[in-house]
Amino acid sequence: MTLSGRQKLTIIPLLLYWPAIFIATHIPKVPLWVIRAHMSDKTLHYIAYLVLVFLLWFAISPYKKVRWRRAAVWWVLFVVAWYGVVDEWLQGYVGRNPDVVDFLANLTGAITSLIVLSIFPFWPASLVLTGAVIFVLTTFMQANMADRLPVTNAAFHLCAYGFFSLLWTRCLHHLLPTKAPQPKWLAAALAVPTSFLLAVELSSAVAGNGFRLWCVIISAAGIAA
Structure with missing residues (x-):
């Protein structure tokens, strides 16, 4: 087969x-x-x-x-x-x-x-579930992993947001008639992952984990990559 x-x-x-x-x-x-x-x-x-x-x-x-x-x-x-x-x-x-x-x-x-x-079909479902995993792990983790496991924490944020952005660009190909690397496409490609990152970090701060600038920087690098 x-x-x-x-x-x-x-x-x-x-x-x-x-x-x-x-x-x-x-x-x-x-x-x-x-x-x-x-x-x-x-x-x-x-x-x-x-x-x-x-x-x-x-x-x-x-x-x-x-x-x-x-x-x-x-x-x-x-x-x-x-x-x-x-x-x-x-x-x-x-x-x-x-x-x-x-x-x-x-x-x-x-x-x-x-x-x-x-x-959702395959690619949007992949995006939603990846976002859910990132949100849950980031928001409900009660310890500051940047201090306890800095390498693991950095790798998670870099890879997780990089993968999330990759899935979003796959979805974007089906949503926008404009193709990469047109300005409209690039703006949309960055807007959703960046907004998601800020929403997750805000939720994490509300949950008592504080605002972690270093995690935001690493996550942003994953999005940009």
Whole structure:
């Protein structure tokens, strides 16, 4: 069977991502960076399954939005839900405690992803979910990661906003008749990522994390790149 380009874009990351989150949830001790981040593991469970369902859906249905009357949607939800159950159960064998709330966070992330995929096609859905991951990680991380893990923090902001900008430019090609590098196109290409960056940093400041100028500068570099 010949895979489409879009399937390759999702299957390859899926084959890397799914084993990675399985390993992460079966490490006997919670990773140090999670402890230092002071972030709820429920938030991480939510994000993990948000991304997992996105990759899984487009791996099996690369050019179709979610339609709730289709059996494929419910099969995806069924498989992911049962995986979440088994995942929590197996954690009891590696010294971690199975948690019903973790499972509910997993399920919420999966359903959220399907809702987004029922509204948006591939590229806009990618943009929305990437933005959601950036927003949640930035806003709900209660520790100042710029001080605790400066290299990791810098890499996250640079790559995350660079990837967000790349996805936005893909969407922009379908929205604007003007092509790059026309001034109107360039203005639009920079406006949305920059506005999103400022909104995220404002939300983070309101949440008590303060305004982090260095993070803004690194994120802006990712947008410009």
